[in-house]
Amino acid sequence: MDELFTPSLLVFEDRLETNLQRMQSTCDEAGIDLRPHIKTHKLVPVARRQIELGAKGLTCAKLGEAEAMLPSGVREIFVAHSLVDQRQAPRIAALAEQLDELRLATTSEAHLEALIPLIHQVGLNLPVMLAIDTGLNREGVRALESAQRMASKIDAEPLLELAGFYTHEGQFYGKDHSNRTTDVEALLTHICTVRDAINPALPVWPGCSVSATAITQQSNGRVQAVRPGAYVFGDLSLTQNADVMPWDHVALQVLATVVDKPTSDLALIDAGSKTFSSDRAREGISALAADGRDIAVVAVNEEHGYVRGEDVAQLQVGERILFVPAHVCTVVNLADEVKVITTDQTIRTTWPIDARGKNQ
Ligand SMILES: Cc1ncc(COP(=O)(O)O)c(C=O)c1O
The missing domain is CATH 3.20.20.10 (Alanine racemase)
Structure with a gap:
């Protein structure tokens, strides 16, 4: 990975x-x-x-x-x-x-x-x-x-x-x-x-x-x-909002990189609305760190995610974070491919997203 x-x-x-x-x-x-x-x-x-x-x-x-x-x-x-x-x-x-x-x-x-x-x-x-x-x-x-x-x-x-x-x-x-x-x-x-x-x-x-x-x-x-x-x-939406899925059942996550830390309480990642879409979950959040740290994407521009939360102070530029998106359907439609990850965290294969953009 x-x-x-x-x-x-x-x-x-x-x-x-x-x-x-x-x-x-x-x-x-x-x-x-x-x-x-x-x-x-x-x-x-x-x-x-x-x-x-x-x-x-x-x-x-x-x-x-x-x-x-x-x-x-x-x-x-x-x-x-x-x-x-x-x-x-x-x-x-x-x-x-x-x-x-x-x-x-x-x-x-x-x-x-x-x-x-x-x-x-x-x-x-x-x-x-x-x-x-x-x-x-x-x-x-x-x-x-x-x-x-x-x-x-x-x-x-x-x-x-x-x-x-x-x-x-x-x-x-x-x-x-x-x-x-x-x-x-x-x-x-x-x-x-x-x-x-x-x-x-x-x-x-x-x-x-x-x-x-x-x-x-x-x-x-x-x-x-x-x-x-x-x-x-x-x-x-299914885990936090509707409460029908436990956190550790979420099968798709977005890997993003911290690209800047303009202030100690704000990190910027390389994933914005062109990755997460503009759909939000409760409290306007676009994504949350999958590992349970208090790291939330609270706003998005096209290629920037604004990351805030208690654990942002510890983040370093260059660090990679896995996020659970607010609404997975629109996230998949914005990407060309997904990487399929095995239980030992290696990449088994790449799947092109066959119906990506097939909106007609
Ligand atoms: C017509 C229709 N059927 C089924 C579904 C599936 O619903 P869900 O995304 O909650 O699984 C949707 C979702 O938007 C829908 O619009």
Whole structure:
């Protein structure tokens, strides 16, 4: 590891493997399919391992991510985003032809209006999942009547088949986790009320790393798949904010170098917003030292991180520090590659980030 240039993204392979296995066995025990979101890792080798361990399919946000994951051997992909652009029709058709199943999303009545002509352009029968908003106030139907109107409209379209319901419960990141059991129960009741009013035989697929384990444990047959993403690596959001992951399970860390110490209580590192992104965890922190020292990246410019904390006084220029980032998904998307680190702290291999920047 001493040979690495910084900033570098390190993936600790034993922790990654444990995180992958743990989520798969949680799902297996509950009889629920795992359809992980690949937006976090964007890596073919990780997708391949998720499928080997039993993932039924993958979730992607964008067509570009789905295309990048094809070498993993995936057979079923759900693109959980509001596709509208008719220029994408040939790409959708090509993906559908290379997979056993490509599922698309429909996220509101306004979105469905735009999806229908796109599907006509594609010219293939495609299953769609209807999004239900559960409190994030992003995509998804707000009212049962709206979901019912969408379901009738989909029924009337020969090329579309309503194949189920999905949610992204991103609001769980900011909730008081001591109420999680109650919140998950309310979530399940809400989704199932919509589903049962339309067709009780259809599956529901929630998707969020904060709620995934609780949902599998509380589902009692109500949920058929979960689609978490960030659980593979973890970050400050999952450890400190949401408290669903112990600190020593975090599998991706950023190695950075102290490049200056303008004052005794401020160190500057060579990783700023072009490494950590501008996403912050609680108290506006971009990253924390992984070894538990009080060393926090409290502000970022493009190529500088401002590091403060009790232990900054001891830092020397040239010292290298491992950081846990606030939000790992955006960090991965900014890098070209990750270094895979063994338990004896050597580099096993380098993985290019296959779907990095595949935002179209
Ligand atoms: C639609 C959708 N599904 C699933 C996920 C996965 O959630 P998490 O990052 O909490 O694992 C996300 C995350 O943004 C999402 O937007």
